[in-house]
Amino acid sequence: MRDKVLIVEDQFIEANDLQLMLEKAGYQVTGIARSVQQALELIGQEKPSLVLLDIYLKGKLTGIDLAKQLREENIAFVYLSANSNQDVLAEAKATQPYGFLVKPFREKDVLAALEIARYRHEHSLESNFRREAALQKQLAGLNTRSVSWQDTIMKIGMALQPYVSFDFLRGEFKDGDPTRYTRGFLRIGFNEYQSMGVSEFLVMTGLSLPDYEVLLRSDHADPIAAVYAGRAFEELCSRRPLKKVVAGYFGMASCLSLPLYLSGGGTFYLSFYSRSADTYTGEHLTLLNRLQQSLAETVGGALAIKEATKGLETLKEVPLASGGNSTGISGFEGIVGTSHRLLNVFDSITQVAPLDTSVLILGESGTGKERVAECLHRLSPRKMKPFIKVNCAALPASLIESELFGHEKGAFTGATDKRIGKFEQASGGTILLDEIGEMPIELQVKWLRVLQEKEIERIGGSAPIKVDVRVIAATNKDLEKEVAEGRFRLDLYYRLNVFPIQLPPLRERKDDIPALADHFVRYYSRKAGKNIAGISAGVLQELQAYRWPGNVRELEHIIERSVLLTKGDTIRDVILPDQKESKHAASAPRVKTILENERDHILEVLKQCDGKIWGAGGAAELLNVPPTTLQSKMKKLGIRKEHMI
Numbered sequence: 001m002r003d004k005v006l007i008v009e010d011q012f013i014e015a016n017d018l019q020l021m022l023e024k025a026g027y028q029v030t031g032i033a034r035s036v037q038q039a040l041e042l043i044g045q046e047k048p049s050l051v052l053l054d055i056y057l058k059g060k061l062t063g064i065d066l067a068k069q070l071r072e073e074n075i076a077f078v079y080l081s082a083n084s085n086q087d088v089l090a091e092a093k094a095t096q097p098y099g100f101l102v103k104p105f106r107e108k109d110v111l112a113a114l115e116i117a118r119y120r121h122e123h124s125l126e127s128n129f130r131r132e133a134a135l136q137k138q139l140a141g142l143n144t145r146s147v148s149w150q151d152t153i154m155k156i157g158m159a160l161q162p163y164v165s166f167d168f169l170r171g172e173f174k175d176g177d178p179t180r181y182t183r184g185f186l187r188i189g190f191n192e193y194q195s196m197g198v199s200e201f202l203v204m205t206g207l208s209l210p211d212y213e214v215l216l217r218s219d220h221a222d223p224i225a226a227v228y229a230g231r232a233f234e235e236l237c238s239r240r241p242l243k244k245v246v247a248g249y250f251g252m253a254s255c256l257s258l259p260l261y262l263s264g265g266g267t268f269y270l271s272f273y274s275r276s277a278d279t280y281t282g283e284h285l286t287l288l289n290r291l292q293q294s295l296a297e298t299v300g301g302a303l304a305i306k307e308a309t310k311g312l313e314t315l316k317e318v319p320l321a322s323g324g325n326s327t328g329i330s331g332f333e334g335i336v337g338t339s340h341r342l343l344n345v346f347d348s349i350t351q352v353a354p355l356d357t358s359v360l361i362l363g364e365s366g367t368g369k370e371r372v373a374e375c376l377h378r379l380s381p382r383k384m385k386p387f388i389k390v391n392c393a394a395l396p397a398s399l400i401e402s403e404l405f406g407h408e409k410g411a412f413t414g415a416t417d418k419r420i421g422k423f424e425q426a427s428g429g430t431i432l433l434d435e436i437g438e439m440p441i442e443l444q445v446k447w448l449r450v451l452q453e454k455e456i457e458r459i460g461g462s463a464p465i466k467v468d469v470r471v472i473a474a475t476n477k478d479l480e481k482e483v484a485e486g487r488f489r490l491d492l493y494y495r496l497n498v499f500p501i502q503l504p505p506l507r508e509r510k511d512d513i514p515a516l517a518d519h520f521v522r523y524y525s526r527k528a529g530k531n532i533a534g535i536s537a538g539v540l541q542e543l544q545a546y547r548w549p550g551n552v553r554e555l556e557h558i559i560e561r562s563v564l565l566t567k568g569d570t571i572r573d574v575i576l577p578d579q580k581e582s583k584h585a586a587s588a589p590r591v592k593t594i595l596e597n598e599r600d601h602i603l604e605v606l607k608q609c610d611g612k613i614w615g616a617g618g619a620a621e622l623l624n625v626p627p628t629t630l631q632s633k634m635k636k637l638g639i640r641k642e643h644m645i
């Protein structure tokens with residue numbers, strides 16, 4: 001069946017050119033609309049599968065207004081735009097388009113954009129269906145019979161968390177006594193929540209019961225599900241002071257409210273709050289609206305049980321986290337931290353790990369992208385199969401192809417044997433393409449074919465080989481910028497970007513620094529055979545004030561170094577790059593070279609080991625390199641025995 005495309009464009013000539021172009025390529029054009037109004041009429045008559053959408057149109061409404069509606073109706077759309085200002089582009093991007101074409105465009109750009117849009121739409125639809133089915137199953141399987149109503153709300157919240165992420169969830173039954181059936185759940189770990197009834201809420205927020213009751217009476221809930229972010233959230237808080245208390249006390253920045261109409265009468269409200277302003281979108285509303293009935297049945301059942309078993313509540317309060325040192329969550333081993341930004345990453349991992357979808361991990365260098373890729377593999381049904389890593393930046397362009405796809409014997413000079421490429425080695429498992437932004441542009445087109453057709457061809461091979469591999473790509477580059485500058489193919493970017501996971505830089509999750517520092521102190525202290533218990537409060541303050549351009553990797557190196565230099569049982573001094581520069585500023589304004597730093601580091605370790613290189617407690621062991629390597633490095637760096645004392 002031919003794909004149906006609607007063109008929404010007020011420039012007559014451009015719209016006609018597009019129509020000719022599309023029809024020539026085999027698309028069926030369902031019409032040309034010059035305004036949002038006209039577009040809606042045409043969609044009403046015949047639903048297109050794709051819309052090409054200009055931002056500026058005739059009439060008051062813009063393409064961005066129409067885009068919001070298209071999202072709700074699940075119709076894919078690609079923006080056509082002349083160079084617009086940043087604000088308009090940001091607003092357009094927030095509607096999550098399936099592509100962007102900047103005028104003037106060539107025919108092949110239009111056709112490629114439509115292809116990509118269709119692919120992405122099918123994939124997101126497919127994964128949405130799978131997600132929703134999984135969630136429905138989980139909700140239906142909730143055992144609400146033997147637990148209290150609070151436990152039921154908590155279980156619902158936990159089941160929804162990967163899909164509708166929240167840092168605070170409030171459930172309340174508004175009809176009748178306002179202090180009954182009200183519960184808040186503050187997220188304090190991946191699967192840990194502090195449950196609070198009205199009295200705990202009052203203690204925490206410092207409100208008196210009479211004040212609370214006054215606030216409750218003026219708190220008129222929404223009759224339909226709604227999302228509030230940015231100015232709308234501020235406005236909501238000014239209208240509804242109870243929301244303001246939650247936002248102010250727990251630091252929330254957006255909210256999604258969902259009324260559940262219970263069959264036994266009355267309405268139960270679920271309010272999801274997030275510390276990030278951009279958490280909730282129309283897609284969350286669509287999902288929750290579809291789940292509304294089953295949620296209402298589950299909650300209604302739980303409240304009815306409560307009536308029948310008054311006094312039999314068994315909710316176990318989850319204690320507040322005591323600044324734990326690791327997530328302790330199975331599958332996330334090795335990833336330390338419980339900041340809300342990191343918990344959101346865990347939610348995304350939980351959501352996508354079991355599927356076969358490609359994942360693109362984005363984040364600055366040292367934020368833990370490789371760790372996340374390992375988790376995705378470990379939590380997937382492919383966990384018993386290989387996990388193969390390829391660092392695209394470390395391979396010379398001439399070798400990448402044979403490294404990835406392998407070669408036949410005699411394929412080129414020097415190919416004396418057949419070689420199985422990394423892709424085939426990962427068969428049945430997962431391949432991580434690290435530093436994907438460095439992949440040479442000539443190879444990108446081959447890679448695109450592999451993703452599309454799931455088959456590879458060895459160099460010198462005569463036939464393609466089918467392979468079943470899940471692809472995870474990672475980069476610290478801004479791929480959209482790379483695309484704009486012609487270094488990365490747009491089509492490959494869209495193929496990879498089906499499920500992006502953005503890792504926050506360490507400076508945006510400083511609450512994780514104490515746990516990370518503690519983790520590294522214990523690890524390196526054990527490794528060096530020392531007995532260092534922790535770091536002083538002053539050092540911790542310095543660590544929290546620093547900006548961490550090198551992220552967790554930099555923190556790890558600094559702690560490792562401090563462990564080696566510390567004599568007592570507590571780290572009381574730490575040399576951070578800025579500090580080091582300013583300490584040396586007066587006497588030596590020159591910045592040290594990497595080799596000089598390496599020399600200093602080796603010397604410090606050698607001094608600490610009294611010049612011992614080999615064996616237990618020797619410098620080679622502490623530096624985790626073979627003794628022969630250390631000796632040749634020392635020679636190269638001009639380190640001699642007399643320097644060590």
Ligand SMILES: Nc1ncnc2c1ncn2[C@@H]1O[C@H](COP(=O)(O)OP(=O)(O)OP(=O)(O)O)[C@@H](O)[C@H]1O
Pocket residue numbers: 334335336337363364365366367368369370371372434475476516552553556
């Ligand atoms: N949350 C974390 N908990 C514990 N260790 C971490 C965490 N995040 C990163 N690390 C450690 O920091 C170092 C860098 O992590 P990783 O190699 O995964 O980063 P990356 O983002 O892939 O970096 P690059 O872009 O430079 O390849 C590793 O030693 C890793 O173990």
